[in-house]
Amino acid sequence: MQCKAAVLESAPGPLVIGEIDVDSPAPDEILVRTVAAGVCHSDLHFMEGKYPYPLPVVLGHESAGVVEAVGDRVTGFAPGDHVITCLSVFCGRCDYCLSGRPQLCSKEGVLRPASAPPRLSRDGQPVHQFLFTSSFAEYMLVHQHGAVKIREDMPLDKAALIGCGVTTGAGAVINTAGVRPGETVAVVGCGGIGLSALQGAVIAGAGRVIAIDRVASKLDLARRFGATDVINAAEVDAVAAVRELTAGGVEHSFEAVGVASAAQQCFDMLRPGGTATIIGMIPVGEKVEIDGPSLLQEKRIQGSTMGSNRFRVDMPRYVDMYLAGKLDLDSMVSGTIGLEGINEAYDELKLGEVARQIVLFD
Structure with missing residues (x-):
C-alpha cells in the first residue's frame, strides 16, 4: 500500500512530504489509518540532529486512528476499532515487563527480523520506523503491543494528545513521582x-x-x-x-x-x-x-520515561477523565494543520508560543 508521509532525509534538516510503501500486517501487527498526530517537541530534537536516528525515517509518535487490518495472531483488535498508538510498545516477557515496568521494556520481538521485508519502504529500499510508530503518515503499521483500543465516543484528534504528551506529563506526576x-x-x-x-x-x-x-x-x-x-x-x-x-x-x-x-x-x-x-x-x-x-x-x-506508563491501563483512564470533564485537552490545542504544513508547525514550535498543534489526515 502506498501512502503520503513526512520523511526526515538528513539531520539537521526539514521533513520531506512524499509517497512511501506500507507492507501488509505480519501475524502480530495491526494496520492503522492515522486520523490525527500531535506535533511534539521530541521529534524536533531528531530534526535538529541533537539525537541520532537512522535515516531516512518517517517521524511522528503521538497519534490516534482506526484499525484497518490485523495479523492472524492479533488478539483484542479488529478492523474499525479506534486506537491510540504508543511508543512504549512492550514485549510482555522481559524482566521489565514481568516486574511491572513495561515502559522500560527491552523490546524483544517487537521489531521484524532482519530477514523479513521492512514495514516501511520507498522505491524498494527500507525507510526506518520512528519509535515503533511513524505517525506522520496516512497509515501506521505497528506491533499489536504498541496500541490500545479506546471508546468510540472519544474524539480522535484529542485522543492523539494522550499518545505522548498527556501520558508523559501527567504520568510523571502521578506514576513516577x-x-x-x-x-x-x-x-x-x-x-x-x-x-x-x-x-x-x-x-x-x-x-x-x-x-x-x-x-x-x-x-x-x-x-x-x-x-x-x-x-x-x-x-x-x-x-x-x-x-x-x-x-x-x-x-x-x-x-x-x-x-x-x-x-x-x-x-x-x-x-x-x-x-x-x-x-x-x-x-x-x-x-x-x-x-x-x-x-x-x-x-x-x-x-521519567513516558510518565512511567502502563499505557494499556493509563490511556483509557485519561480518556474517561477527558469525557468526564476532569482532563482538559481542548485548551491544549493551539491549531490544526494538514501534513503539508508540518515544517511550518515546527518553525512555530521553535518560537515557544504554541502548546500543541495537531496534524489532521483526511
Missing part, C-alpha cells in the same frame, strides 16, 4: 507536556501548583489548567521566586523543557526531602550538575 494530596509542585516549561504535568498535579490533589515559563501567554494558559501561581522566568530568578512563594522550596519539581540548566533549576528549588523529576529530553552530551552537600538533605533527582 507519586505526588500526594496537599504537596507543593513546580513545573518548569508550559508546553504540551508541562501543561499535562500541571493537570496531573491538580488531579493528584497538589496543594500548590507553580507554573514557570518565559512566555506570558503560556503562563496565562497554565492558570486555565489549574496553576495556583505563575512565574515568568524571563523577568525574575525562578529558583528564588519559588523559594519565596513556598517558604523554602517545593516538595516536587518537574522539568518539561529538555534543557540541562532547567533541570538544575528544578533541583535547586527543592526543599529538603524533595524530588526533581526530569521529563524533557536533554540533548546528548549535556550534563546536569548538582551541589553535592544538597544530597545530605535527602534531595533527589530522577528521570
Whole structure:
C-alpha cells in the first residue's frame, strides 16, 4: 500500500512530504489509518540532529486512528476499532515487563527480523520506523503491543494528545513521582507536556501548583489548567521566586523543557526531602550538575520515561477523565494543520508560543 508521509532525509534538516510503501500486517501487527498526530517537541530534537536516528525515517509518535487490518495472531483488535498508538510498545516477557515496568521494556520481538521485508519502504529500499510508530503518515503499521483500543465516543484528534504528551506529563506526576494530596509542585516549561504535568498535579490533589515559563501567554494558559501561581522566568530568578512563594522550596519539581540548566533549576528549588523529576529530553552530551552537600538533605533527582506508563491501563483512564470533564485537552490545542504544513508547525514550535498543534489526515 502506498501512502503520503513526512520523511526526515538528513539531520539537521526539514521533513520531506512524499509517497512511501506500507507492507501488509505480519501475524502480530495491526494496520492503522492515522486520523490525527500531535506535533511534539521530541521529534524536533531528531530534526535538529541533537539525537541520532537512522535515516531516512518517517517521524511522528503521538497519534490516534482506526484499525484497518490485523495479523492472524492479533488478539483484542479488529478492523474499525479506534486506537491510540504508543511508543512504549512492550514485549510482555522481559524482566521489565514481568516486574511491572513495561515502559522500560527491552523490546524483544517487537521489531521484524532482519530477514523479513521492512514495514516501511520507498522505491524498494527500507525507510526506518520512528519509535515503533511513524505517525506522520496516512497509515501506521505497528506491533499489536504498541496500541490500545479506546471508546468510540472519544474524539480522535484529542485522543492523539494522550499518545505522548498527556501520558508523559501527567504520568510523571502521578506514576513516577507519586505526588500526594496537599504537596507543593513546580513545573518548569508550559508546553504540551508541562501543561499535562500541571493537570496531573491538580488531579493528584497538589496543594500548590507553580507554573514557570518565559512566555506570558503560556503562563496565562497554565492558570486555565489549574496553576495556583505563575512565574515568568524571563523577568525574575525562578529558583528564588519559588523559594519565596513556598517558604523554602517545593516538595516536587518537574522539568518539561529538555534543557540541562532547567533541570538544575528544578533541583535547586527543592526543599529538603524533595524530588526533581526530569521529563524533557536533554540533548546528548549535556550534563546536569548538582551541589553535592544538597544530597545530605535527602534531595533527589530522577528521570521519567513516558510518565512511567502502563499505557494499556493509563490511556483509557485519561480518556474517561477527558469525557468526564476532569482532563482538559481542548485548551491544549493551539491549531490544526494538514501534513503539508508540518515544517511550518515546527518553525512555530521553535518560537515557544504554541502548546500543541495537531496534524489532521483526511
